[in-house]
Amino acid sequence: MNTKLQPIFDTHKGKDGALLPILHDIQHALGYVPEEAVPLIAKQLNLSRAEVHGVITYYHHFRQTPPGKxxxxxxxxxxxxxxxxxxxxxxxxxxxxxxxxxxxxxxxxxxxxxxxxxxxxxxxxxxxxxxxxxxxxxxxxxxxx
Amino acid sequence: MSITIYIPGDAAALAMGADAVADAITAEAMQRNIKIDIVRNGSRGLFWLEPLVEVVTAQGRVAYGPVTKADVPELFAAKFLQGDKHALRLGDIETLPYLAKQQRVSLRRVGIVDPRSLSDYLAQGGGKGLARARKLAPAAIVQQVTDSGLRGRGGAAFPTGIKWKTVLDTTATQKYIVCNADEGDSGTFSDRMLMEGDPYCLLEGMAIAGLAVGANKGYIYVRSEYPHAIAALNAALKDAGDWLGDFSIEVRMGAGAYVCGEETALLESIEGRRGIVRSKPPLPAISGLFGQPTVINNVITFASVPDILAQGAAFYRDLGVGRSRGTLPFQLAGNIKFGGLVEIPFGATLRELLYDYGGGSRSGRPLRAVQVGGPLGAYLPESQFDTVLDYEAFAAVGAVLGHGGIVAFDDTVDMAKQARYAMQFCALESCGKCTPCRIGSTRGVEVIDRIRAGATEQIPLLRDLCDTMTYGSMCAMGGMTPYPVLSALNHFAEDFSAVKAPLPQAGEGLG
Known part of the structure; x- marks a missing residue:
């Protein structure tokens, strides 16, 4: 997971309010935001896992399970x-x-x-x-x- | 010499098959060894004619529409590249009454200009507002906007000049310009059309705002449901070079939360949090994005500014009626024959829009209810169709103009069901911060379900609940959901009296 996410993290390094852009890129690449990505995103942005989870579940657009074909x-x-x-x-x-x-x-x-x-x-x-x-x-x- | 052909790349044109038409024209031209140059312009906003193909000929731009890919060989055979006759030939599109009667200001270039070309934008008269603003002192720019009478086009209609002056008068070193492009209201698409069809106009308006208040950074928050608008803005920004000077703009994508169209929820979202509404005060103009003074305006508000600067405040102020100055791009939607974009000065009536432009319902049945101003706007019955399109005139009949979206329904509509939907949508989209909105909306669905099942004695309870939501909610989400509910109840009471639907089982109903 880390190797998949690192390039995305690098793209948004230093960006103010980077959480949504990062989540969009992850979902674009993987089709959803996997559970195991949450702690990595939290660490990257110095947020709690709860904060990241809260954002993912708040917005209708983000999915936590893979979509159909x-x-x-x-x-x-x-x-x-x-x-x-x-x-x-x-x-x-x-x-x-x-x-x-x-x-x-x-x-x-x-x-x-x-x-x-x-x-x-x-x-x-x-x-x-x-x-x-x-x-x-x-x-x-x-x-x- | 190659022939220039305009085929809209606007999302509505794409949905009507514009890409397939462009491919077919490209292939046919290649086969016939004719050199063509296809420009993907915005839409003229006459959607029943999409895909609308315009050919640049010696007689000017000649339009054909609606074109399907199956029409393409025949069009070539009829010499449409010279503008010759064909059943689909419309001639100069601007002579069609639907367009000729309009007075476009903010969307004047949409459908005409190449949205991917800064040089075309400048050639079509763009950029003059920014050039003039660069010669003015910040306070003088703000004065122009104040004098124009421009009010926020997102829906709240707050005077733009006052907002800008508040930000100008702050002393922070970092200020922001934020464009609210979270156009979530059903029945609205003018922001989308502007972003896709004339993105440089928005960038110019934001850059002028930057000069006016002393901000060098802007954000455009676009909803994720608008991928084509996002692509158009990013392409324009890439091509803008140093045209914007030291003003930089970043596009941010929303994530499907309607309430992020509320300005403080939108700021939270850009900051990377859940889109929860903030308490006001402080106003965003004092403490907005990242705690800094922020101008936050709708797309059409910013897009109106370049012309106000270029042509002077009086030009804009002289259009309109009462305290509603300038023009509003109305959007004719729903069950309407000629749906599309109608930008006219304030002052016409709703009836003119529905019948003179819209041609009545698409289904051919009588129009029964019209929702103006999005999901939080009132439903107007036929008896109110003569209401003048003016912020204050609409307020006087308990309705709102909002962002200018007009959704028509024919006589098959069940207004109790529409009232239920308004509550259901609020329950689905409430940010959850305040109780009247979060809980009131769910209780509202339940009460309407009981009324629809025959318990009409609960109508006073529904009115009471609406009262609580109107006066107790933190923002327009909960505060204005009663508009569609109460207007349905007041004007279409008959739909609430007969038993229409059995009561849903527990756990059913909220989707």
Whole structure:
């Protein structure tokens, strides 16, 4: 773990308020922030383990367990609700049952005129996502029914 | 000679398939041995036309849209590179009433300029505000901003000049400029469009703020849900060279906490802690980031400043009505036919936005409720659609303009359910520091569940709870969650009377 984290620590050396940038880089590299990283981060930043744990668990974005092969985020905020995101969410949960996909709600992707909106991975966006379009996207990713 | 083609790289355009269109155009041009130069501009903000392709021709920029990759061979066959006729041809996009009627100030270059090019930004009139600010004394810059009447565009509408003057008057050696780009309100995307479509404008506004108050370091706190905005800002910063002088800017990524849009929670987050709201006083202007005097403003606030400096305070002050001066980029969202960005001076009515620009609902059904100002804003019924878009006029009807987000719902909406969602969202996103917000929101969900199950005698209890949250919460999270709840209750009482949903079992319901 230390060899994986050291380059990240080096990047942010001397940075004020470096904890979030470090956590982002770890999650970007590993897909999540592993438990065993916590004491190393704490030591690096002269924080208590509780402080680091507190930050990781406070923010919705950080995960403590590895995600599925794909991460699919579905916008569930008002503007997408107005265009049927609830029905889409129900459909998606059913479609992805047993699949190696992490399905998460997200509260606004800033695509509020063209919802329902979906984010796949870190930056792949889709607009006007109907249940049919959602299935096509999942089929495209090779997610089995 | 190569032909310049604009294909937006804005997140909304990407979500509509702009990358595939760009790839198809590149491939088709190569096959036909035509030299083209593709610029990934921002979006014009007419999202039903995305992906919107603009070709630079002898007649000027000629737009086609919405283009799919399947249209591309046909467009080439129709000689769209010369601006010739095709079913998707829109001509000069700026002559479309939707754009022609607008008066864009802060987003004037978005969709026009190449966001990855400082030289294009300067060629399009950018940089003049900063150049003028460099010739002025700090107090004179602040005076310009004060005289313009600019108020914070994040939602609270606090006079920007007063905030800047407070920071200017402090004597600290280290001061900071912080941009709040944690645009978490549903129905809002103007910050995102500006950052993706004209990032240098934001950098310029922040650098002017730095000169005005004596700060040499700035942070832009962008939400993690906006990866494309973060990339655009970082690219712009890399390319800015010494244009910003000794003012340095760092982009910080949020981590999915809505409450970090509250200014003190945002500062905590930059400092590397949980985004917990701070007690005020002290104001951030006195003791903000790392305990130092800090100007913290929204993206659009900073983006309005370059023009105020370049064209003079009077130009901005002369737009608008009452105490709402200048323009506000409204964002038409939700169930709306022509959703997009409408930047106009304050003073029009909500109805004009919804029907003259928005064209009514997307579903074709009557509009029943419109939430203005994000998840903490009130729902307005049809009888209030003639309210003037002005901070004070909205306050007078118990609503807020906020950041200018407008989310339309048709008549299939269940307003008791929307009220429940407001409480649920507050429970999910509360930072937990104060009791009314942390516990009140959860109790609010439960009370609304009981009301929806038929216990209408609990409506006074819900009102009482809202009262406690409004007056007892530390910040707008708990303090304004009652806006959507009470407006739903007041204007759509019929949705709270019939038995709509069985009571959830223990442990169910909060997601």
């Amino acid at each position: 794909h991460v699919v985020q579905l916008c569930c905020a008002e503007a997408c609700q107005a265009n049927g995101s609830e029905a889409l969410a129900a459909h998606a949960a059913k479609r992805l049952q047993g699949a190696d996909v992490t399905l998460e709600p997200v509260y606004c992707l800033g695509l509020c005129s063209i919802g329902p909106a979906v984010l796949i991975g870190e930056d792949e966006l889709h607009a006007h996502v109907t249940p049919q379009k959602f299935d096509a996207l999942m089929n495209g990713l090779g997610v089995k029914k």
